[in-house]
Amino acid sequence: MRKNIVAGNWKMNNDLAQTEALITALKNQTTSSNAEVMVAPTFTNLFQAYQALKTSNIEVIAQNMHFAENGAYTGEISASMLKSIGVNTVILGHSERREYFNETDELLAKKTDAALAKGIRVIFCFGEELADRKSGNEETIVGNQIKNALFHLEAAAFQNIVLAYEPVWAIGTGETASPEQAQDMHAFIRKTLADKYGNDVADEVSILYGGSVKPANAEEIFSKPDVDGGLIGGAALNAEDFFAIVNAF
Numbered sequence: 001m002r003k004n005i006v007a008g009n010w011k012m013n014n015d016l017a018q019t020e021a022l023i024t025a026l027k028n029q030t031t032s033s034n035a036e037v038m039v040a041p042t043f044t045n046l047f048q049a050y051q052a053l054k055t056s057n058i059e060v061i062a063q064n065m066h067f068a069e070n071g072a073y074t075g076e077i078s079a080s081m082l083k084s085i086g087v088n089t090v091i092l093g094h095s096e097r098r099e100y101f102n103e104t105d106e107l108l109a110k111k112t113d114a115a116l117a118k119g120i121r122v123i124f125c126f127g128e129e130l131a132d133r134k135s136g137n138e139e140t141i142v143g144n145q146i147k148n149a150l151f152h153l154e155a156a157a158f159q160n161i162v163l164a165y166e167p168v169w170a171i172g173t174g175e176t177a178s179p180e181q182a183q184d185m186h187a188f189i190r191k192t193l194a195d196k197y198g199n200d201v202a203d204e205v206s207i208l209y210g211g212s213v214k215p216a217n218a219e220e221i222f223s224k225p226d227v228d229g230g231l232i233g234g235a236a237l238n239a240e241d242f243f244a245i246v247n248a249f
């Protein structure tokens with residue numbers, strides 16, 4: 001079902017003590033927002049974070065996982081391992097995974113299948129680079145990222161998928177897509193889904209925007225009809241800023 005969601009991706013930030021301090025600060029925040037709130041700590045702090053937040057309204061999610069069930073994949077984490085500590089949602093396809101760890105659409109299709117098979121919800125990320133936008137190819141790039149990784153799925157799978165549009169040029173740069181640019185792309189994404197699966201599926205999928213979302217711009221971005229929330233990086237590392245964004249809903 002389509003929901004408003006604000007998810008904080010902590011990326012490779014915060015050791016255990018810093019994670020505990022941020023969680024304490026998050027628990028001190030109050031909200032009347034209707035958005036689902038999630039945070040994604042590093043793997044080393046995932047269990048601790050889950051334990052500390054399991055009675056709160058903040059869901060603890062993972063930043064990545066491997067497609068295999070288990071085996072000789074040094075340094076990797078499986079869907080079952082996430083499930084075993086109470087984690088039921090994973091971010092896949094973040095542009096940093098694509099760029100620095102060579103994650104391809106084909107690999108992401110396998111990871112998505114593995115997550116869904118274990119009942120793990122997927123926040124599937126994609127987005128164009130600056131050169132793509134400058135050359136007017138952003139819709140082709142984004143459309144292909146979605147089709148290549150997700151369009152082998154049955155329609156029902158989208159009940160467990162959240163999409164996150166993150167233009168690479170807006171991530172960590174302070175440069176945000178304008179609310180209109182975000183809306184235009186989100187409408188294109190929803191139409192892409194509708195063309196393949198029909199409006200009933202497309203209208204029910206939450207589509208998040210990510211890329212330099214801050215307290216000062218969240219409300220305007222989230223007010224757009226096809227923007228159902230945000231995937232927040234830098235601003236999610238400060239509890240007050242993060243909840244100011246949550247409270248934009």
Ligand SMILES: O=C[C@H](O)COP(=O)(O)O
Pocket residue numbers: 009094166170171172173174210211212213231232233234235
């Ligand atoms: O996963 C989050 C995104 O990469 C956005 O990061 P940012 O808010 O620091 O630009």
